[in-house]
Each structure stands twice: as C-alpha cells, then as structure tokens.
Amino acid sequence: MKQFLSGNEAVARGLFEAGVSIGSAYPGTPSTEIFENLGQYESIYHEWAPNEKVAVEVAYGASIAGVRAVAAMKHVGLNVSADPLFTAAYNGVEGGFVIISADDPGMHSSQNEQDNRHYARAAKVPMFEPADSQDSLDMIREAFEISEKFDIPVLFRMTTRVCHARSLVEEGEPVTVEPRPYKRNAKKHIATPANAIIHRKELEQKLTDLAHYSEHCKFNKMDLKGDKVGVVTAGGASLIAREVFPPDASFLTLGFTHPLPLGLIRDFAEKVEKLYVVEELDGFMEEQIRAAGIDCVGKEVVPRMYELNPTILKEALTGQVPELKDVKAEAVPRPPVLCPGCPHRGFFHTLSRRKKTIVAGDIGCYALGGSPPLSAMDTTICMGAGLTVAMGMAKAFEKTGADWTIFGVVGDSTFFHSGITGAIEILYNKGKVIPVVLDNSTTAMTGQQDNPGTGYNLEGEIAAVISIEAVFKAIGYRKVITVDPQDLDAMKAAIEEAAASQEPCAMVVRRQCVLIKRMPLEPALCYVDRDLCTSCRICLRVGCPAIFFVDGKSMIDPSQCVGCTVCLQVCPFEAIKKSE
Amino acid sequence: MSKNEVKTILLAGVGGQGTILVSRILTQALIDAGYDVKMSEIHGMAQRGGSVSTTVRYGEKVDSPLIGKGAADVLVAFEEMEAVRWSDWLKPEGVIVVNDYRIPPLPVASGAADYPDHCIGELESAFRTIAFDAGDQAVKLGNARVMNVMLLGAMAEAFGMDEFDWDSALERHVPARFLEINRQAFETGRKLARQSS
Numbered sequence: 001m002k003q004f005l006s007g008n009e010a011v012a013r014g015l016f017e018a019g020v021s022i023g024s025a026y027p028g029t030p031s032t033e034i035f036e037n038l039g040q041y042e043s044i045y046h047e048w049a050p051n052e053k054v055a056v057e058v059a060y061g062a063s064i065a066g067v068r069a070v071a072a073m074k075h076v077g078l079n080v081s082a083d084p085l086f087t088a089a090y091n092g093v094e095g096g097f098v099i100i101s102a103d104d105p106g107m108h109s110s111q112n113e114q115d116n117r118h119y120a121r122a123a124k125v126p127m128f129e130p131a132d133s134q135d136s137l138d139m140i141r142e143a144f145e146i147s148e149k150f151d152i153p154v155l156f157r158m159t160t161r162v163c164h165a166r167s168l169v170e171e172g173e174p175v176t177v178e179p180r181p182y183k184r185n186a187k188k189h190i191a192t193p194a195n196a197i198i199h200r201k202e203l204e205q206k207l208t209d210l211a212h213y214s215e216h217c218k219f220n221k222m223d224l225k226g227d228k229v230g231v232v233t234a235g236g237a238s239l240i241a242r243e244v245f246p247p248d249a250s251f252l253t254l255g256f257t258h259p260l261p262l263g264l265i266r267d268f269a270e271k272v273e274k275l276y277v278v279e280e281l282d283g284f285m286e287e288q289i290r291a292a293g294i295d296c297v298g299k300e301v302v303p304r305m306y307e308l309n310p311t312i313l314k315e316a317l318t319g320q321v322p323e324l325k326d327v328k329a330e331a332v333p334r335p336p337v338l339c340p341g342c343p344h345r346g347f348f349h350t351l352s353r354r355k356k357t358i359v360a361g362d363i364g365c366y367a368l369g370g371s372p373p374l375s376a377m378d379t380t381i382c383m384g385a386g387l388t389v390a391m392g393m394a395k396a397f398e399k400t401g402a403d404w405t406i407f408g409v410v411g412d413s414t415f416f417h418s419g420i421t422g423a424i425e426i427l428y429n430k431g432k433v434i435p436v437v438l439d440n441s442t443t444a445m446t447g448q449q450d451n452p453g454t455g456y457n458l459e460g461e462i463a464a465v466i467s468i469e470a471v472f473k474a475i476g477y478r479k480v481i482t483v484d485p486q487d488l489d490a491m492k493a494a495i496e497e498a499a500a501s502q503e504p505c506a507m508v509v510r511r512q513c514v515l516i517k518r519m520p521l522e523p524a525l526c527y528v529d530r531d532l533c534t535s536c537r538i539c540l541r542v543g544c545p546a547i548f549f550v551d552g553k554s555m556i557d558p559s560q561c562v563g564c565t566v567c568l569q570v571c572p573f574e575a576i577k578k579s580e
Numbered sequence: 581m582s583k584n585e586v587k588t589i590l591l592a593g594v595g596g597q598g599t600i601l602v603s604r605i606l607t608q609a610l611i612d613a614g615y616d617v618k619m620s621e622i623h624g625m626a627q628r629g630g631s632v633s634t635t636v637r638y639g640e641k642v643d644s645p646l647i648g649k650g651a652a653d654v655l656v657a658f659e660e661m662e663a664v665r666w667s668d669w670l671k672p673e674g675v676i677v678v679n680d681y682r683i684p685p686l687p688v689a690s691g692a693a694d695y696p697d698h699c700i701g702e703l704e705s706a707f708r709t710i711a712f713d714a715g716d717q718a719v720k721l722g723n724a725r726v727m728n729v730m731l732l733g734a735m736a737e738a739f740g741m742d743e744f745d746w747d748s749a750l751e752r753h754v755p756a757r758f759l760e761i762n763r764q765a766f767e768t769g770r771k772l773a774r775q776s777s
Binding site: 004108132160161164165166167239242243307309310311312322324325327328329330331332333334337339372373540543545547548549 | 594595607611616617618619620621622629630631642643644645646647648649650651661662664665667668670671672684685686687688689690691692693694695696697698699702703705706707
C-alpha cells in the first residue's frame, strides 16, 4: 500500500532502505524532519551535531570507516560545512556518503535563498534533485550506489516544497550492506599537497565518468510529445512546468543535474523547434546549456527570484494574468511574534529601554526581538555572528570614538554551534563587548530539538550537559552573570552590572522555552484590573500576543496567557494582577 | 467531478488553530476515494502565531503541490482576516467557508493598525461564502476544539463532496474518545452550510 509521506519522511525511509548506518545533522528548516523521522529505524545511529561542519565530518568519518553515512542540513548549513565537502570530493569515500542540502526558495524561514546547486559544480560532486516524495526515496537510494561506484560524496539537493509537500509513495525493500573492512589508506585519506595533486586529476576523471552516467541515468527522463516546444526542467520546478505547458510540449526532466547530461539535452533540443529551460532560482542548467552552444529560453522570462508556482510561471511565459475578484478589505500583516511567556521577552524589553546600546543578534526565535514593539536588535546575519559582528563594531568604535555599550547575543544552541569561537575572539583580542547567551534550553525555532546544553540527545538518551558558564569561565571570563529574564529588576541590574564591569564579563540569560513539552506550565494567569488601568499602553511595549487594547484599556486573553508576569512587572499602576 | 480535473482546497488560519488535523482527515478521505493527492504546508516561522496555509490538491494525476493566485476552488479560513488575505488565491467561481471569528495580529493588538471592518460582508459580495462562528457552535456541542472539523463538514457540503467516506477518515485520525463529538461537529458544519446556501 502506498504511504502519504512528506519528502523529508520519504528521505528518512530511503536512508533506511539504503542500509545507512550513521547519520549526523544540525536542525534547520526545511530539513529538520528528516532526522526527526530516523528514530523509527533502529539500524541507523542518528545524532544532532553541534553544527553542520561537525555533522559532515562525523558522517564522512563513518564513511571512511566503511559504512554508509549521511549528513543533513538547511542550505546555509552547507556554507558552514563547505570545508570538509570540498576536500572529501578529492579524497573519495569508503562507505557511501551523501550530504543533504534543503534549500528555501522564497525564504519561508531563512535569511537568504542561496541556490546550493552551485556547490555541486564548485566542489565537483554529483548531485540529485528530487521533485516529490517518491523521487526523494528512490533517488537517495541511488545516491548511495553512485557514491560507492564513483568513489565520491554525493550532494542531495531538496527544496522547501519537496521537503514539506506530501504525496503518495511506494516503499521498497531495505538492502543489506556489508561494512567494508577498515584498512589504513594514507594516500587516499590524508589530504597533503602531494596526495591532493594526485586526487585532483582523479577527480576530473570521476567527473568525466559521472557525465557518462548522467547521459543514461534512469532519473533523467525524456518524454516526447510534440516537436514545437521542448522543456528542460528539474526538481520541484518540473512539476510546475508540467502543469503550465500545453499537453503537446515535450519534456526532458532531470533528477541528476550535476554533471548535466549535455548529450541528452542536445539530442532533445534537436527534436524541438523551441527549447525552454525551467528551473527555480538561478540559471544553473541554462548557463551550462548555453555554454554548450544550445540555444534556449530561460531566465529572460522565468523569474530568478523567489519560489515558482504555476500562476507565476504561466504569467512569465504567456503574459496571462489570472482573473481575480476584488475583496474590498485589506488584511493587516500577521508577523510571527515571541510566544506568550517567551523568556526572551524580558531580556529584549529591558534592552529596548536602554540608551546608547547596540545589540548584535543571531539566528533563532530571539531574532524576533528585533521586531516592533521591542525593536531591540541592530543586526542578524548568520549562526554565530551575534558575538563576532559585535566585536567588529566595538573595534570600529574604538577607532571612531563613538560611545556605545555593545551586547553580542546568541542562543544556547547557537553558542554550541559557532558562538564559542566568538567568545574566545572577544577575550583574546580585547573587545569591549558583553557576550550574552540566551539559554532557553532547546533549539526552539526549528521545533524544540535537544542540543549539548539540554541533557538529552537525539537517540533519546540522557546525555552530558555542557555548562555554558563553565565554558565562559574556562575561556577566561572573570565574571559570568547568570540571570532569570522573567525577573525584570534582576535583568536590569544584571545588564548594568555587566556594562559597568571592568573585568571580562559574560552573561547567561536563562529560562526554559514555554514550548518544551517536558516543562509543566504554571496554571496561574495574569489579568487586567480595568478600574486601575489608566490606558498608558506601557504593557503593550512588551509585545505579547496575549495583550490586547479593547475599548481604550488593556485586556489579557486567558487562552493565551501563561502567567509569566512580564507585563505585570512593567505596569506602573499595578493594574495587572496574577490569579492565585 | 471528472477525475481528469485537478481540484484545489486551500486551508488558511493562524498558527495553533488546528489546520493540520483537518488537512489529515481531508487527505485521508481523498486517498481512500482513489485520487492522487498532494499537500503542501509551510513550517518554521509560521509556528510563532503567524499566518499559516495548507494546500491540498487532488485528481487522477496531480503535478504541482502548490498553486498561485486565482487557482483554488475552495478556501477554508479558520479566521476572518485570513480569509481576506488568501481570497486572491481563489478562482472567481471559488467558494469560501469562513470561521466568523477574529484573532487580532500584534499590529492590531498594540494599536498600530486597525482590524479591517466588514470582512465577511466583503467576502460575501465577491464570492459564494459560508460563514458561521464555529468556535461558538463547537462550545454548544461541548468542546471548543472541534470547530476545525465543523469547518471541514461545512466545506464537504459547500463543495459537494458527498462521495467521500468522511466517517472512516475521522475514525482514522481522531482519538476514539473524541470521535462522537467530532462526528457531531462534522454534521453540524454540513447543516450550517446547507442553511446558508
């Protein structure tokens, strides 16, 4: 019987069927559910690594040891792990080794929409691009075969709508893969220049062999209908193109897109009068097709930005816009917000009231501290940059003489991911920056994954708790202030103490995320005494979605309030009370 | 309908409103009836009280899991303003089932913007619209949380989806102790949709 699976679930199933032994990943939307679904397959050891570079290296180590291994991450994670990828391509594999990159066209939950297909070319590795859940299962199995056959890591490139769309899937039988006996092979696995010079040439031969494979790959399919219009397409975009082009259009749908099957594309182009290349984001295929001297229509009509859908593609190709009915009402934006009871609220509210303060932020729920009404953040770039961008600003202000108190802010998972090096940088190079870890004891934005600070691992075992305070102290921070952000007086005092400190000082702002399922919630709620409310609106500055202004006074929605009391503490008229 | 046609149902609401259970029951009924089905939802930032949407498409063979503007046959909105926000995704002859209920977004709660007036009236003047306070009706049945299944029932009626085995789909996805009240909610939704058309 067919199963109705998301692409991520289908990949997890495919990893099981492919006989994978070891998996390492760092959570990131839209890739997270791949590893969350591996728990049902006992044959696979799976873990959350501190970051993507660690994940790729752990998986690669397992491959060198002789078993099939996988690493998974969102697109920006591949930037973090690009270093081992490029050299693993030179050295090759023992057990099959696949790296899954989940790109996010349209930036549904990402800071950019980089097109990671370019990594396949840059790192010189083969690449699969599934279009739906069945592809995801079938191609991940093939990816391991290819990896072992051609002795090379394989990039498996998914996108949000492949990861998170559900479709019907025929599951297969798992294969039994015998581990390769381990034998030291220094010439292969030690990347010294002398070895690398040899690997470089071997890699070029592997790419030539892979180009031949691409011409005959069962996932590169020609579907000839009419001879007027032909469409070369790949991945999720192929499904959209199928829907938009007329029924007599011929298709060359590619699932294996690096190296491209240029011979097959040339044959196909010769069979049609007009060739279109339809791909999401950059003209990755189109540029190579044009460079091969094949004329085509591509990015001059198909948008190179944002996610494609049938309406957008149809308008791009034909100029036809859909007929829409006009509803004479304007929807107000509904931005994501910090949850009621979110521990980050107390910290950002306190900093939002502080003068001459810079907050360099980072990636996670706490990036929402930059949105109105809190508006308490100056920068958000990438994982780990909260501490290091703060450092650069501090050094610049030393030169310019500008007077700012600078806080570099990362979350707990981000601290373990790439914040520790920033904490070292600040101390070593004498930066006037206060490093702050907002420790909510989970990786919250991606849906509550454990991390090295939580005491559990992905296999569900009790694990060592890495103490953030101990790490700061070991680095050399003389003063480490730990504070509960829900106590606003203590939060303010801690910030002023840190700002005034003459010795290196770090802060750990600690309270657990209200969404952690292990945590019991306090049943007591806050409410507004409408007789005492003076309509001053100060409680609205904390940006809590449970607080509304109704008929000129504040009101707290009891179905949303969790009784955190941050609003109660900011009310100057004691109009907000907590039920017993 | 002919199985050659692909139909699209768009579910829209606010994070935490229970659109996921509804999409599970809906896709189960469609799969059981022998259709090819694709469903696409957005995770991530949407969990934090943002606007959420799920696209469900079915037919003999479905290619794209997602649609663009002007392409949905039915919009089931769990909140008034979300119905307005997603109404551009409907075909001109599309149908709206909307929960007559408001969840003010932060810009409204904080006084920075006003919640649009007369959403339901404006929707009704543009589209065939079925509107009722599903939360209120669900409380009358004894459990506020079954409002989502009530909206599903209304959609099944409004879109003429009689040939599906809804009861079996409910049984598969609702815990046994809540099955009866969900059945009642589904039937109430059907009845309310019949009354308003």
